Amino acid sequence: MPDSTISDSPLPGLYIVATPIGNLGDISARAAATLAAADVIAAEDTRVTAKLLAHLGLRVPMTPYHDHSDERTRAALVARMADEIVILVSDAGTPLISDPGYKLVRDARGAGRHVTTLPGPCAAIAAITLSGLPSDRFLFAGFLPNKAKARADTLAEFAGLRATLVFYESGPRLSASLAAMAEGLGDREAAVAREISKLYEQCVTGTLSNLAARYADAPPKGEIVVVVGPPGAAIAEAADDATLDAALREAMAGKPVAQAAKAVAKRFGLDRHETYARALTLKEGG
Structure with a gap:
């Protein structure tokens, strides 16, 4: 009604x-x-x-x-x-x-x-939906400070947060900001979304260092949103399955599945829910 x-x-x-x-x-x-x-x-x-x-x-x-x-x-x-x-x-x-x-x-x-x-x-929300990065927990951080020291200090505050980070940025500052993020946060998976809902909408994904290099000599125009994955997102892709399974079995020997998965996820910088699902599969399979 x-x-x-x-x-x-x-x-x-x-x-x-x-x-x-x-x-x-x-x-x-x-x-x-x-x-x-x-x-x-x-x-x-x-x-x-x-x-x-x-x-x-x-x-x-x-x-x-x-x-x-x-x-x-x-x-x-x-x-x-x-x-x-x-x-x-x-x-x-x-x-x-x-x-x-x-x-x-x-x-x-x-x-x-x-x-x-x-x-x-809302550009921040729209960019998260385009990025393909975890959206269950995120922090909107707005614009980073202009000065290098203040920017590094701000990124240091965010480095330990297990959440996707969302920043607004301008074209001329983009490459330097991405490079600073790679240094201060680690070389995480990220996305650069621009011109959202317009004719030339674009969302480019990659590691922070690769994206910084991409835009170093070609700063983009338009409104820009940078979405940075949580810590461990890149590690999760490269994690050795055998090592992870061994760690889960060892942890489950002395802890309930949920606690074991949480401890292993924290140790390797992995998504807790995905690690829990993997632990259940291992337990059910013996």
């Missing part, structure tokens, strides 16, 4: 609206209807949002809201939310995901305003 509160008569307040990351056809019907009902749109770049509104045939007042917006700008928007529909959009994708907005949401909630979100496109 349709939500009449949103589609027919939106309440005054703040609406966080995800917009297309490439193909304008990805705007949802609900997002389009809510944009049409807005009193004002707080946009990261009004020129970019104007193109979306033109595509939808809408003319809605806009005001800039970006990283440099001050407290007075936020206060003015929160005041308007008392009896107007205020929409927050970024240039593309879901607001607040490596984009400005959390302070506005925080202040709106603090003032008791109605706050809701209209889910939709």
